[in-house]
Amino acid sequence: MSLDDRHSDDLYGGTGQTRTRYPDSPAPDPRRPGRSPSRSLITVVGVVVLLIAAIAFANRGGDSASGGNQDSGSAPKSSSTAATGTKPVGAGFAHDEQGAQSAAANYAVQLGSAEMFDKAKRDQIVDTVYVPQAAAARRGALDKVYSSESFLTSIGLNKDGTAPNGTTFVSRIIPVGTKTTAFDGDTATVSIWYSSLFGLAGEGAKNPVSESWYTNSYKMRWISGDWKVEDFTQKDGPVPVGRDQRASTADDMAKAVKEYGGFTYAR
Template sequence: MKVRVAHGPTGVRDGVPIGYTRDVEGAATAAVNTVQALTQAGQGRITMDAVQAALLARDPGPHLRSSMRIGRDRIASADVVNLVPAAVSVTAFTQSAARVVVWTVAVSRTAIAEGAPISVVTAWATHTVELVWEHGDWKAKDAAGQVGPTPEEVVAPGIDSPLGRPLQSGYYTVYVN
């Protein structure tokens, strides 16, 4: 499937967005889509093999290898986790590598324990994605996440906080059902 967006993706392969421009905005978009694709693979909605072929570098780092193990051969679950990017910041960029921080909110609808009623849970997280330019596209070399900060914690983020840096508007979300 072909897609026409300013900085990518330019297409979708096996349910995974591919094809980004070799600039700050393309790196930001690739990082957001990587975080979302890893989440979808972790739920069994797309295969980790498809994510690996489309978005991951040939020699992934330790955090990314761990995510790959978690998402490998998952069976699709009735539980739903939607990961929505709230802000993205490119904290380092060259023509061959980029570091992108993606602040997300996750919305989950699931039973917290077996036999418990269905609950809706939200959680804020910050994901750092290390990208490399490989085979004509941005590929994730490593990706790590941590819980938080919540919105009330970032009213005045310090310069050391990824959210204290300028935010990029170069990412797009695409609703696919």
């Protein structure tokens, strides 16, 4: 699904309830593999470190490591997860707190997607997600990270960024919840708690798909009739306790990746 499709009436279509829409045709999406005792700690740590180095560093910029925890405050209210009854606008996101949360959640999905490893798609995502000044400032850093042969080969991809034969590259963000920590009409700060799936699905994959948990805090600005990202910070967790589930086979994982599409609209 293109980013332009996100603004179509069909996508927003509306019952007034909290929504998650799926694409009409299958697209890659993995399921979490259960943790296997045979998986080495080195492999797991390596995947997490590489993912943070590529995505968090490139998107956040050099000076955004501080101030990542902006989520202190009062306990959440019951309305946090209730449907707002507000129908999304026909183009862009609503000019209110719900719209800011929707924009941030969907932008997080795009910034954490496998499409960021494709130059043309990455440029489109950056231009759509960020305010113009931030997009121009980040493009060079993103190009450097995502085109680095040493990085690509370290995570199991070929030097041109493609997945080895018989494998499917997975990079997915699944928002679990959002909240607005600040709002002032044309500016907002939105925190997103999410799970990240990253790795290669397929027999003999160097870095099997693994799961990580993060919270991102996005500084949003209303500009040209839509919410855009000015900057964001990232912190680990909260991380739930893992269940004792049996790891799926490589064939099952690859099949799931091909059959299940990712979220195209959240909250």
